[in-house]
Amino acid sequence: MKKGLIVLHTGNGKGKTTAALGIILRSVGHNLKVCMVQFIKGNWKTGEIEALKSFENKVKVYVSGKGFTWESKNIEEDIEAAQDAWNLAKTVIDSGKYNLVVLDELTYLIKYNFVKEEDILDALNNKPKDLHIVITGRNASEKLIEVADLVSEVNVLKHPYKEGIKAQKGIEF
Ligand code: ATP
Numbered sequence: 001m002k003k004g005l006i007v008l009h010t011g012n013g014k015g016k017t018t019a020a021l022g023i024i025l026r027s028v029g030h031n032l033k034v035c036m037v038q039f040i041k042g043n044w045k046t047g048e049i050e051a052l053k054s055f056e057n058k059v060k061v062y063v064s065g066k067g068f069t070w071e072s073k074n075i076e077e078d079i080e081a082a083q084d085a086w087n088l089a090k091t092v093i094d095s096g097k098y099n100l101v102v103l104d105e106l107t108y109l110i111k112y113n114f115v116k117e118e119d120i121l122d123a124l125n126n127k128p129k130d131l132h133i134v135i136t137g138r139n140a141s142e143k144l145i146e147v148a149d150l151v152s153e154v155n156v157l158k159h160p161y162k163e164g165i166k167a168q169k170g171i172e173f
């Protein structure tokens, strides 16, 4: 029986986005059509965005939204960017063009009230039947957890950041 799943990777540990990228890799191997929307744009050029360029006819990537809120200079602009990004994601979900849609760092839109939680839950509840959706981000809301079929929480046991070791190329970006 084929069923489109809603997969959620949350928690404070490292590995949420990389696990989503692993699912993308796996899906590409099956010739599934994939789209990823990244809701938070980091400062670094990430390896994954570069690597996905080699799959440009298999994986559509949108890097949308602004940077991290705590680095923000203009919160109004951030909210607008987040809403635009969400509208784009909704169009992608409803398009019926994809087998897998990854919504990377979506949880923050809810956490910071950038987008109405109901709108997001609505879109997820009414997604095309066969479509798989993978959501990542810390602090997933209770309702998001409820709507998901598969939820994994990544916990931190150790992180080099605590020892003052900075982010390493290939491991973190
Ligand atoms: P990755 O993209 O490596 O899979 P992630 O998606 O699980 O990580 P995010 O919550 O999106 O992690 O955080 C982004 C960045 O913060 C990553 O570079 C990650 O290594 C780093 N990070 C994750 N957990 C911790 C932590 N406990 N302390 C400090 N930095 C962390």
Ligand code: MG
Binding pocket: 016, 017, 018, 105, 136, 137
């Ligand atoms: Mg992440």
